[in-house]
Amino acid sequence: MKQIRDVLRYRHKDGCSNRQIASYLQLSPGTVRNYLRRAEAAGLRWPLPSDLNDEALWALLFPPKVLPERAQPNWPIIHKQLSQRGMTLERAWHEYRRVYPDGYSYGHFCVLYWQ
Secondary structure, eight states: OHHHHHHHHHHHTTOOOHHHHHHHHTOOHHHHHHHHHHHHHTTOOSSOOTTOOHHHHHHHHSOOOOOOOOOOOOHHHHHHHHTSTTOOHHHHHHHHHHHOTTSOOHHHHHHHHHO
């Protein structure tokens, strides 16, 4: 966490370039760029607020990803369908995707089925 604070300080207080900051802190220039972009997106400037602890800074820079809700397949019905001749998991998935076009990918569908 100290490195993120140092990146922001070197950039905003000292006016260093990404390559200079990367060299000082032994980071890749891409990591420095990533930290600076995340700080800008979060609206952070130097100096950071004194009440901003490491956990709050981390939460601002790396917010949790919100995954979209997906329609759950009716697993008991799918399991019953699979006992029928000619029915495959792939066919069951195609039927599921016909009803729910934004549903799970085939790979994820299979993983969920076998859990």
